[in-house]
Amino acid sequence: MTDIPLGASGRMKRRDLVKALLADRGKLLAIGGLGAPAWDITAAGDVPENMPLWGGMGGAAMMGLGLALAQPDRPVAVITGDGEMLMGIGSLATIGVKQPRNLAIIVLDNEHYGETGMQETATRHGVDLATMAKGAGIADTRLVTQPEEVAALRAAIHAGAGPLFAQVKIDESSEPLVLPPREASILQARMREAILGKAAHLQ
Amino acid sequence: MPDAATDAARDWPDQIYALLKEHDIRQVALVPDAGHSRLIKRCLADNDMKVATLTTEEEGIAMLFGAWLGGEKGVLLMQSSGVGNCINMLSVPISHRTPCPMIVTMRGDYGEFNPFQVPMGNATQTVLEAMGTLVKRADAPEDVAPTVNATLRLAFNTYRPTATLIGQRVIGAKTFGK
Numbered sequence: 001m002t003d004i005p006l007g008a009s010g011r012m013k014r015r016d017l018v019k020a021l022l023a024d025r026g027k028l029l030a031i032g033g034l035g036a037p038a039w040d041i042t043a044a045g046d047v048p049e050n051m052p053l054w055g056g057m058g059g060a061a062m063m064g065l066g067l068a069l070a071q072p073d074r075p076v077a078v079i080t081g082d083g084e085m086l087m088g089i090g091s092l093a094t095i096g097v098k099q100p101r102n103l104a105i106i107v108l109d110n111e112h113y114g115e116t117g118m119q120e121t122a123t124r125h126g127v128d129l130a131t132m133a134k135g136a137g138i139a140d141t142r143l144v145t146q147p148e149e150v151a152a153l154r155a156a157i158h159a160g161a162g163p164l165f166a167q168v169k170i171d172e173s174s175e176p177l178v179l180p181p182r183e184a185s186i187l188q189a190r191m192r193e194a195i196l197g198k199a200a201h202l203q
Numbered sequence: 204m205p206d207a208a209t210d211a212a213r214d215w216p217d218q219i220y221a222l223l224k225e226h227d228i229r230q231v232a233l234v235p236d237a238g239h240s241r242l243i244k245r246c247l248a249d250n251d252m253k254v255a256t257l258t259t260e261e262e263g264i265a266m267l268f269g270a271w272l273g274g275e276k277g278v279l280l281m282q283s284s285g286v287g288n289c290i291n292m293l294s295v296p297i298s299h300r301t302p303c304p305m306i307v308t309m310r311g312d313y314g315e316f317n318p319f320q321v322p323m324g325n326a327t328q329t330v331l332e333a334m335g336t337l338v339k340r341a342d343a344p345e346d347v348a349p350t351v352n353a354t355l356r357l358a359f360n361t362y363r364p365t366a367t368l369i370g371q372r373v374i375g376a377k378t379f380g381k
Contacts, residue, residue, distance in 0.1 A: 029272075031269075051272065054298070055291075055294045055295060055298060056264075056265060056268075056291075056292055056294060056295040057291075058261065058265075058292070059261065059262070059264065059265030059268075059292055059295060060265070061265075062262045062263075062265035062266045062269065063265045063266065063268050063269035063272070063295075064269060065255070065266055065269060066230060066232075066265070066266035066267060066268065066269025066270035066271075066272070066273065066275075066277065067269035067270070067272050067273045068269075068273075069230060069253045069269075069270065069273070069275070070229070070230070070269070070270045070272070070273025070274055070275035071273040071274070088262065088265075090257075090258030090259055090262065091257075091258065091262050091265075093258050094255055094256070094257055094258055094262055097255075097256070098253075098255055184298040184299040184300075185298075185299055185300040187299065188268075188271070188272060188299040188300070188301055191272050192271075192272060192274065195272070195273060195274060196274045200274065203274065203359075
């Protein structure tokens with residue numbers, strides 16, 4: 001996994017990073033936060049075990065908590081952006097109190113609001129999400145900057161020793177759009193069927 | 204022998220708890236309200252319920268969506284001021300067509316003392332309905348249980364946000380000693 005290419009900034013390219021995190025994913029369920037992270041998880045494979053979000057900014061981590069509590073035997077990864085995480089930053093406290101062992105929150109931190117014209121986020125100005133997560137009581141908190149660190153992060157997502165929070169510094173360049181279905185009832189129904197079987201539709 | 208109305212006046216929080224059990228509610232997301240304090244205690248004492256105290260109410264809308272993805276039913280408890288925090292997040296259960304039942308204790312209603320509670324209290328039903336939520340009010344203790352039951356049934360049978368508003372006449376107004 002050390003072959004994740006670096007962009008012009010010297011930081012990892014987001015698509016390759018997310019593909020590496022979701023490789024050989026087994027029972028992993030992934031929630032992709034509004035915007036580029038939703039396209040990133042879709043580019044890695046538009047599978048039912050993905051929940052790419054078209055809205056609900058600020059809610060990705062809490063969706064991860066509800067899912068992780070409902071499915072304690074499956075690893076759940078919330079892969080979201082720095083702007084999305086900042087909007088729901090209080091949810092780190094909620095999650096820190098509940099301590100779900102199977103939940104990992106991975107923030108793809110390009111220090112910008114990428115969908116709206118690349119305005120700078122607070123992380124551009126030194127706000128340290130990993131330290132905020134640590135302060136919220138999430139013990140396994142990582143700042144990831146090097147491709148060599150990604151294999152260990154992927155392993156930790158699957159290990160069930162969470163909650164885990166990783167702030168991964170990524171290159172700010174945009175990637176081509178890879179869009180999931182836009183009809184959100186399909187997105188939820190296919191994920192529920194993947195988890196619960198056909199009985200999901202009769203609950 | 205006490206009549207049904209007298210029982211309800213005392214027991215409506217316990218009746219809500221019984222309904223949560225009957226509907227197999229496993230996740231309870233809440234921002235505390237004095238009107239919900241007895242129900243919250245019952246939920247916290249229940250090992251089959253995962254209770255999350257939120258930092259802001261829209262977290263609960265997101266959490267209930269995640270719970271439903273994983274096959275668990277949840278409910279959001281809050282006071283009327285918190286409804287204002289939920290508005291945009293309601294696009295999640297609306298667009299995904301997923302259940303999102305809310306039980307709201309009213310402020311800014313009958314006999315309110317605090318001016319800051321009035322704007323959101325007065326707008327609660329209008330705002331929820333503007334965001335596609337089916338809203339039912341309970342203004343007498345004996346109406347609470349049937350109304351909450353309807354809110355839970357409509358959410359889980361028809362896949363949408365629903366809300367019961369429990370009026371301040373049921374809860375009693377906070378008077379700050381005045």
